[in-house]
Amino acid sequence: MAAMTAGVAPPEVALPGPALRSVDGVGAEARAQLFASRSIKRGAKRWALDLIVRCTDLTSLEGADTPGRTATLCAKALRPDPVDPAVPPVAAVCVYPALAEPASRCLRGSPVKVAAVATGFPSGQVPAEVKLAEAAAAARVADEIDMVMDRRAFLCGRYVEVADEIAAVKAAIGGRHLKVILETGELGGYDQVRRASWLAMAAGADFIKTSTGKIQPAATLPVAVVMLEAIRDFAEATGRPVGFKAAGGIRTARQAIGYAVAVNETLGGAWLNPVRFRIGASSLLNDVLMQIAKERSGAYQAPDDFSQT
Amino acid sequence: MPTRPQTISARPERAAGQVPTADPQGTAAPESPGFVYAPAPEATDHVRLRDRYALFIGGRFEDPADGRHRLTINPATEEPLAEVAEAGPADITRAVAAAQRAFLSWSRLAGARRARYLFRLARLVQERTRELAVVESLDGGKPIREARDVDLPLVAQHLFYHAGWADKLELAFPGAAPRPLGVCGQVIPWNFPLLMLAWKVAPALAAGNTVVLKPAETTPLTAMLFAEICQQAGLPDGVVNLVTGGPEAGARLVGEPGLAKVAFTGSTQVGQEIQRTLAGSGTRLTLELGGKAAHVIFDDAPLDQAVEGVVDGIYFNQGHVCCAGSRLLVQESIAEPFLARLTERIRRLRVGDPLDKNTDVGAINSRAQLERITTLVASGVEEGAQLFQAPCQLPTRGFWFPPSLFTEVAPSHRIAREEIFGPVLAVLTFRTAQEAVERANNTRYGLSAGVWTTKGSRILWMADRMRAGVVWANTYNRFDPAAAFGGFRESGFGREGGPAGLAAYVTLK
Structure with a gap:
């Protein structure tokens, strides 16, 4: 891994710089509140x-x-939605590495990707070589790897170690799509979210992702705003667009639309596609399907009309 | 200035072909057409406006003695909304007499009883908040989002807050035996019609005074709805009297001999005239006048939030805000990236139908104000400043002005000295904190100021030195009924809100 250190961090991470730009929590929360209260109706809602x-x-x-x-x-x-063929397939199925194989069999030939969590999900508290081995094994089947950032090293201030590990995982998965889970609920504040976002992007993340979903608070809109602003600044500094994934605690279509609005108004329409924007969720999908059916038929369906996975 | 706005490089264009894709699997989705928000207009079918509104005198709606009316229009469409009475001298004298009669009993009423009426008014405002917000937006052009989320909650807060003081005046002024003054003549502006009414009426009533209030001629409708609310609340007749009309009515009101106090919020010029009128009369006076606030951004500021703060500071309510942060002072070391970000943000402002829930910037309040803004902006261009305007499609009818920003502004330019009262920001730079203070104080006004820095000690250092009634740190345009609001120098004198605001409505031993 030591060999990875050189060349990991582009000059942009040199401090101080945009990586360490401070975030005002009150302002970020007010901005998120505006996004959440945008009124999305009719065609825009569909x-x-x-x-x-x-x-x-x-x-x-x-x-x-x-x-x-x-x-x-x-x-x-x-x-x-078995009833409505107009509803498109989702972007990916996200499972533990052990289930990547059966998932891959079911999805073969379809546009739906297999994503596997790795590197000692959700805590990341396993030896470094185990993380690499797990990621490499998962990558043999999965198209996308959702790794957890090492919060232990991050909270100790060992940022280079954090970046090195992300770069090492990136190398180990051989060109697979890498999402780095920051687990923002454990980082201790918006300044740290910004710093972790920058670190992950500089180390090669294709996506940065809010949470594992195993820790409260999981994804929140203000945290998303801070991450999106970091993505925007990183793209500006390096020319490389990084994707954003919100995960954990997003259960209603209304919440999810809030994230789409935040992406739209921070990064613009170029990010509003599955290549650069994902929402990780389980129960959300049914609420969205219910809303789609309501938009189509004008009436809400019973929750039992949708399959529980 | 390090940059010209026209050449500011905004974020790289995000069209699909221009930015390398982060898609190792080569499954890039076709470029989305973007997220185009469908119109989301606030419903107006629950609002019942009368064709014609009379004066509210002695608890009743009374036609003006000489029968004159004035049309109030929707500035976003120029369509008429209602006719509103034009109060003549006889009407105003009658209103003051009604307030004097009411004062005899209202001032002797137990504080707890007065509190009960104020609580009732506050609750009725809350109950009718949607209706009031829609009318505020229709009559004044402000975005429904602001009327709903800012104006109306603050109106209710002010009434609730002062209801709490009504039976505790002895505690607010211990040992000073606070007594009400008498009849208060109050003249308010058009930028926050109902909120300014609440700022004036709530402390006056809490302290045991009665009022005659004149709303602005372009935005009288929410005041007339408030008159209905006074009736609904069973407020004793004559405690609140509302006389609508133009500047002559205002001049007549403040000159009435029966007044114990005059409170005015509006332009510095009119405030000075009022002060001349009242000189030597013994009538108490508080003035809340114009401003040209400095909004200071240090290089360690939280950049994205500071951009939002600046946008909030100058484009909130189309810049029709006396404490608007109309002079941006940005530290030279970050001026370029900051302005790039700011102009990009301005491009994204949604300008248009005030009743659309997604509108950020609404209509200019009146044709006269639009002309004033246009004139001042033209002077800025003439004097050599560089103009940037949001490239937005403005509606063809109604009064509109795009969010605007001037760079290469010299402190001597008119746009840097005069209050524009519109969505126009003048950008200046500074090098050191000392210079920031000097530039911030280089104005005849002194109502408000803003500072953005992560350094707490610097916030206090700046707040000590900036001559402004309010200094916001890492935020802007925040109001609270418990905090005193008011100015220095040509921004007026006297405070509104908090115990200091209450003090303007009592005599102390």
């Missing part, structure tokens, strides 16, 4: 709901997951 389905990483990360359950999940991912 467009946003469709976008959210296309950008969903349909997720199941339970100890009780089995190949059978994963197959159900994949079926849902391919055809979210």
Whole structure:
């Protein structure tokens, strides 16, 4: 890993710079509040709901997951609403590495990707070589790897170590799509969120992702705003657009639309597609489907009309 | 100035072909057409405006003695909304007499009883908040989002806050035996019609005074709805009297001999005239006048939030804000990136239908104000400043002005010295904190100021030295009924809000 250090950090991470730019929490929260209160109606709402389905990483990360359950999940991912063929498939199915194989079998030949969490998800408290081995193994099947950032090193201030590990994982997964989970609920503040975002992007992340979903608070809109602003500044500094994934605690279509609005008004339309924007969720999808059905028929369906995965 | 606005390089264009894609799998989705928000107009069918509004005198709606009316229009469409009475001298004298009669009993009422009426007014405002917000937006052109989320909650807060003081005046002024003054003549502006009414009426009533208030001629409607609310609340007749009309009515009101106090919020010029009128009369006076606030951005500021703060400071309510942060002082070391970000943000402001819930910037309040803004902006261009305007499609009808920003501004330019009262920001730079203070204080006004820095000690250092009634740190345009608001120098004198604001409505032993 030591060999990776050189060349990991582009000059932009030299401090002080945009990486260490401070964030005012009150202002960030006020901005998020504005995004959450945008009134998205009619055509804009239908467009946003469709976008959210296309950008969903349909997720199941339970100890009780089995190949059978994963197959159900994949079926849902391919055809979210059996009644309405106009509803597009989701972006990916997100599972533990052990279930990447069955997921991959179900999704073969479809546009839906397989994403596997790795590097000692969710805590990341496993030896470095285990993380690399897990990531490499997962990458043999999965298209995308959702790794957890090393919060232990980050909170100790060992930022180079954090960056090195991300770069090492990136190398180990051989060109697979790398999402780095910051677990913002454990970082201790918006300044740290900004710093961690920059670190992950500089170290080669294709996506930065808010949370594992196993820690409260998980994704919040103000945190998303801070990360999106970091992505914008990073793209400006380096020319490389990095994607954004919100995950954890997003259960309603209204919440999800708030994230889409934040992306739209911070990064612009070029980020509003599954290549640069994802929402990791399990129960969200049914609420979105219910809203789509309501937009189509004018009436809400019963929750039982949608399959529980 | 390090940059000209026309050449500021905004963020790289985000069109698909121009930015390398981060998609190793080569599955880039076709470029989305963008997220185009459908119109989301606030419903207006619950609002019932009368064709014609009379004066509110002695608890009743009374037609003006000489029968004159004035049309009030929607500045976003120029369509008429209602006719409103034009108060003549006889009407105003009658209103003052009604307030004097009411004062006899209202001033002797137990504080707890007065509090009950104020609480009732506050609750009724809350109950009718949607209706009031829509009318505020229709009559004044402000975005419904601001009327709904800022104006109306603050109106209710002010009434609630002062209701709390009504039976505790002895505690506010311990040992000083606070007594009400008498009849207060109050003249308010058009930028926050109902909020200014609440700022004036709530402390006056809490302290046991009665009022005759004149709303601005372009925005009288929420005041007339407030008159209905006074009736609904069973407020004793004559405690609140509302006389609508133009500048003559205002001049007549403040010259009425029966007044114990005059409170005025509006332009410095009119404030000076009022002060001349009242000189030597013994009538108490408070003035809340114009401003040309400095908004100071240090290089360690939280940049994105500071951009929002600046936008909030000058484009909130189309810049029709006396404490608007109309002079941006940005530290030279970050001027370029800051302005790039600011202009990019201005491009994204949604200008248009005030009743659309997604509108950020609404209509200019009146044709006269639009002309004043246009004139001042033209003077800025003439004097050599560089103009940047948001490239927005403005509606063809109504009064509109795009969010604007001037760079290469010299402190001697008119746009840097005079209050524009519109969505126009003058950008200056500074090198050191000392220089920032000097530039900030280089104005005849002194109402408000803003500082953005992460350094707490510097906030206090700046606040000590900037001559302004309010200094906001790392935020802007925040109001609270418990905080005193008011100015220095040509921004007026007297405070509104908090115990200091209450003191303007009592005599002390």
